[in-house]
Amino acid sequence: MVMMSRLRAILQASPCKSLWRGIQIPRSMPVRPCSLYTCTYKTRNRALHPLWESMDLVPGGERQSPINIRWRDSVYDPDLKPLTISYDPTTCLHIWNNGYSFLVEFEDSTDKSVIEGGPLEHNYRLKQFHFHWGAIDAWGSEHTVDSKCYPAELGKHHKELQKLVDILPSIKHKDTLVEFGSFDPSCLMPTCPDYWTYSGSLTTPPLSESVTWIIKKQPVEVDHDQLEQFRTLLFTSEGEKEQRMVDNFRPLQPLMNRTVRSSFRHDYVLNIQTNKQNPNHPPAK
Ligand SMILES: [Zn+2]
Numbered sequence: 575m576v577m578m579s580r581l582r583a584i585l586q587a588s589p590c591k592s593l594w595r596g597i598q599i600p601r602s603m604p605v606r607p608c609s610l611y612t613c614t615y616k617t618r619n620r621a622l623h624p625l626w627e628s629m630d631l632v633p634g635g636e637r638q639s640p641i642n643i644r645w646r647d648s649v650y651d652p653d654l655k656p657l658t659i660s661y662d663p664t665t666c667l668h669i670w671n672n673g674y675s676f677l678v679e680f681e682d683s684t685d686k687s688v689i690e691g692g693p694l695e696h697n698y699r700l701k702q703f704h705f706h707w708g709a710i711d712a713w714g715s716e717h718t719v720d721s722k723c724y725p726a727e728l729g730k731h732h733k734e735l736q737k738l739v740d741i742l743p744s745i746k747h748k749d750t751l752v753e754f755g756s757f758d759p760s761c762l763m764p765t766c767p768d769y770w771t772y773s774g775s776l777t778t779p780p781l782s783e784s785v786t787w788i789i790k791k792q793p794v795e796v797d798h799d800q801l802e803q804f805r806t807l808l809f810t811s812e813g814e815k816e817q818r819m820v821d822n823f824r825p826l827q828p829l830m831n832r833t834v835r836s837s838f839r840h841d842y843v844l845n846i847q848t849n850k851q852n853p854n855h856p857p858a859k
Contacts, residue, residue: 643717643719644720657689671750671819673748674822682700684699685699732761763790770787771834805820
């Protein structure tokens with residue numbers, strides 16, 4: 575198994591119609607597996623962006639995000655059907671630096687780019703997607719899965735993602751926006767249909783507890799150099815002292831009284847022994 579310089583794709587759908595966010599999470603790159611302690615320790619020393627620093631002093635609600643998903647504790651729900659996602663690349667409008675991430679926004683007045691199925695009762699229109707990333711490849715995701723970093727393998731160069739990367743220099747500073755037509759975000763979606771879902775919140779103010787989180791099991795691999803380009807963006811406006819846009823993710827929140835459901839059957843033992851070869855079932859090529 576292979577987890578690596580990759581983005582874990584996360585769909586975030588809220589009951590508010592037409593708010594759907596596809597969120598990408600860069601994950602992990604260490605050469606060997608590391609313990610929860612190691613990962614926590616590494617990220618604990620990062621400087622929190624003021625956006626999250628002040629918010630985390632406020633007592634949270636009961637369904638805040640992000641969380642650590644524990645594979646073993648997630649509950650298979652056979653009623654969770656596959657998600658259906660359709661995109662119309664021409665609905666892509668622009669890309670802007672909002673001071674803590676960059677957002678690609680879509681025209682959402684009609685049902686041209688929609689997600690439906692899975693745990694969702696209605697269909698949702700794609701409104702925007704954005705990313706969270708770390709200062710280095712060892713962390714960066716908001717949600718974590720089993721609190722672990724995984725062994726590295728080379729990521730892939732995404733041609734469609736490169737379109738995005740190429741335009742980043744023009745939105746280097748906070749509050750800059752440029753037109754960005756015809757982007758197909760489906761390259762950022764893993765092909766495997768399996769996902770986890772739980773009830774959570776926005777991870778930026780106002781932290782509204784109105785989000786159905788859908789986290790794909792399969793992360794998307796990306797090229798280290800493409801991720802490195804994300805880190806050339808700035809939290810700051812032109813003229814201000816430059817602050818690199820890195821570690822723009824909210825810290826983990828307690829699960830409280832919630833259950834994470836999975837759309838797939840799983841066996842925890844298999845999950846932790848993925849590197850062992852079974853002679854009857856050689857690894858897929
Ligand atoms: Zn986000």
